[in-house]
Amino acid sequence: MAERRPRGRESRRTQRNKEYMIEAMTPEEEERLASRRRKRRGGALLPMLAVLLIVVLSGGLFGGVIAKKYAPSTERKDLNEWFEVSGNEARVYLNDALDREIVATVSGGTVYLPITWVSTNLNKRFYWQNGDGQLIYTLPDEVVRYTEESRETDGGAVYLLDESGNPLINLSTIEKYTDIRTDSFTSEADSAKRVFIYNDWSPIQLVTTKKAAQIRTKGGIKAPILADAAEGSELKVLETMDKWSRVVSSEGVIGFVQNKYLNDPSEKTLASSFEAPVFRHQELPEKVVMGWHMVFSKSAANTTLESYVENTKGVMNVICPTGIQIRDAEGNYENYIDETYVNSAHEKGLQVWVMIDNFNQPGGLKDFSTKEYFAHAENRQSFIDRLIADAVQYGYDGYNLDFEGLPSDAGPSYVQFYRELSVACRQNGLVLSIDNYVPYHFNDHYDLGEQGDFADYVVIMGYDEHTTGSEEAGSVASIGYTRYGIEETLKHVAPEHLINGIPFFTRVWKSSGPNLSSDAMGIIDAKAYVEAQGIELKWNVECGQYYGEKDTGTGMRRIWMEDERSIAEKVSAIKEYKLAGVAGWRLQYEPSDVWDEMDLNGVL
Numbered sequence: 001m002a003e004r005r006p007r008g009r010e011s012r013r014t015q016r017n018k019e020y021m022i023e024a025m026t027p028e029e030e031e032r033l034a035s036r037r038r039k040r041r042g043g044a045l046l047p048m049l050a051v052l053l054i055v056v057l058s059g060g061l062f063g064g065v066i067a068k069k070y071a072p073s074t075e076r077k078d079l080n081e082w083f084e085v086s087g088n089e090a091r092v093y094l095n096d097a098l099d100r101e102i103v104a105t106v107s108g109g110t111v112y113l114p115i116t117w118v119s120t121n122l123n124k125r126f127y128w129q130n131g132d133g134q135l136i137y138t139l140p141d142e143v144v145r146y147t148e149e150s151r152e153t154d155g156g157a158v159y160l161l162d163e164s165g166n167p168l169i170n171l172s173t174i175e176k177y178t179d180i181r182t183d184s185f186t187s188e189a190d191s192a193k194r195v196f197i198y199n200d201w202s203p204i205q206l207v208t209t210k211k212a213a214q215i216r217t218k219g220g221i222k223a224p225i226l227a228d229a230a231e232g233s234e235l236k237v238l239e240t241m242d243k244w245s246r247v248v249s250s251e252g253v254i255g256f257v258q259n260k261y262l263n264d265p266s267e268k269t270l271a272s273s274f275e276a277p278v279f280r281h282q283e284l285p286e287k288v289v290m291g292w293h294m295v296f297s298k299s300a301a302n303t304t305l306e307s308y309v310e311n312t313k314g315v316m317n318v319i320c321p322t323g324i325q326i327r328d329a330e331g332n333y334e335n336y337i338d339e340t341y342v343n344s345a346h347e348k349g350l351q352v353w354v355m356i357d358n359f360n361q362p363g364g365l366k367d368f369s370t371k372e373y374f375a376h377a378e379n380r381q382s383f384i385d386r387l388i389a390d391a392v393q394y395g396y397d398g399y400n401l402d403f404e405g406l407p408s409d410a411g412p413s414y415v416q417f418y419r420e421l422s423v424a425c426r427q428n429g430l431v432l433s434i435d436n437y438v439p440y441h442f443n444d445h446y447d448l449g450e451q452g453d454f455a456d457y458v459v460i461m462g463y464d465e466h467t468t469g470s471e472e473a474g475s476v477a478s479i480g481y482t483r484y485g486i487e488e489t490l491k492h493v494a495p496e497h498l499i500n501g502i503p504f505f506t507r508v509w510k511s512s513g514p515n516l517s518s519d520a521m522g523i524i525d526a527k528a529y530v531e532a533q534g535i536e537l538k539w540n541v542e543c544g545q546y547y548g549e550k551d552t553g554t555g556m557r558r559i560w561m562e563d564e565r566s567i568a569e570k571v572s573a574i575k576e577y578k579l580a581g582v583a584g585w586r587l588q589y590e591p592s593d594v595w596d597e598m599d600l601n602g603v604l
Contacts, residue, residue, distance in 0.1 A: 079192035090193035112168035213261035219244035288581025371410035398431030411445025438485035452493035473509035479544030504589035512555035522589025
């Protein structure tokens with residue numbers, strides 16, 4: 001079989017023939033051959049160039065899409081639109097948190113804030129009542145009143161009035177009385193007015209930029225730009241994430257910057273130069289051991305004083321007669337304590353703190369409105385003037401304020417009343433003590449914190465744990481209830497200003513089927529009742545009291561007894577918490593031996 005030549009491979013003869021043909025060509029023939037070859041090559045090159053051009057164009061378009069997708073946005077956010085303010089409005093930031101519920105007002109380059117916002121967030125001692133035309137601020141020894149005629153200051157008006165007639169308070173006035181620092185961007189040059197207020201003095205984190213960067217509305221390069229930060233700009237860091245940080249610029253813009261543009265943060269400690277007012281408390285040089293003396297006439301007050309005091313064995317050093325009782329809507333009151341009573345008490349070594357109450361007269365809780373009456377400056381001043389005149393005339397050592405059953409909306413008026421009363425008492429050397437329920441959220445409006453500043457003593461009435469209207473029978477004042485009242489009050493009041501009131505009474509609970517009722521009895525009467533009924537008492541460690549019960553055939557009787565041992569438990573807690581003293585409600589309910597346990601000053 002003949003050998004096959006590989007396909008595509010020319011024979012040597014063919015190659016030689018081609019070489020021979022070329023050598024035999026004339027110059028003209030060679031040129032024509034070369035021309036044909038160039039044309040063939042040119043025809044092949046054009047498609048190649050076309051393909052290359054298509055590839056280049058396609059790559060450019062694809063690269064543009066990629067570049068557009070991953071390139072940082074250059075869109076800029078309009079600050080007026082971002083802050084949602086215009087004209088003389090200014091956005092308010094508290095501790096770098098935007099409050100979108102309110103706006104400040106800028107007038108004459110001065111920032112004014114709504115009093116409701118100021119009272120809630122910065123300083124609750126600014127007081128305003130529509131119709132009075134007075135913005136009032138109470139200091140320890142002075143009541144500052146700004147009226148329409150006296151409200152101008154070097155920094156502009158102390159207040160402006162909004163459409164509802166409520167004041168907008170000058171920021172400089174707020175700073176005068178409040179421990180804050182502020183940054184305002186409210187000039188005509190500021191595109192969106194805003195004010196930053198801080199009452200938090202915690203250390204802050206600062207960074208500088210490595211190079212120019214953009215502050216954006218959120219973390220992400222596609223987010224709109226709020227502001228530029230030049231190289232070396234100082235920013236405050238609010239939050240640090242993996243790739244972005246939330247910052248505040250020196251121009252008052254809060255936004256996000258990429259971490260790659262930021263240097264390492266440093267901490268700055270802040271210091272306040274604010275001088276807070278100093279409240280001077282008029283304190284007894286010894287522990288207060290007080291007894292409430294229930295009176296309804298001058299003659300009864302004077303004739304019962306001696307026997308009531310004698311029963312206390314010299315342990316009691318303050319007597320508190322229920323002498324001033326509001327009786328009508330106009331704030332008129334009955335006063336049963338005169339100089340005879342005071343002189344007799346002083347001879348026995350007692351201070352006299354006269355109680356002012358709103359409930360012992362028939363027209364008290366029924367007709368008198370603490371909210372409406374004390375809302376007006378004229379009424380507060382008239383009431384306080386009468387109290388001071390009585391104290392001076394009869395020689396009182398102090399007052400004990402006991403307003404009960406106040407609805408929450410009466411809180412502001414009541415608090416402003418005792419603020420102003422405290423100033424008048426301090427100016428006249430009178431001790432002011434204020435009575436309170438055991439604190440729960442529903443009586444927050446009595447404001448123990450303000451009492452702790454303005455009153456000399458805060459008294460917790462540590463009883464009525466179970467009382468008329470309770471759904472179940474129980475102790476008037478278990479030891480757990482006593483401790484709870486003390487501990488909750490100490491969150492607001494210093495121990496050296498806190499007096500804990502204890503009951504000289506208990507309740508006999510009567511149940512018959514679904515019906516439940518109780519009778520209050522003083523310790524003396526309760527002991528006699530238990531003996532007469534043959535009720536066996538056993539000590540209850542959890543309650544810190546003796547407990548007894550008896551089925552009478554017509555219903556169950558239950559009693560949680562107050563006596564010398566239960567009183568000793570409560571006084572022990574008072575000593576443990578280092579309180580200012582103890583008070584007993586009320587005198588003549590108690591056997592004399594109770595005072596052995598009440599002796600906080602080592603009299604016996």
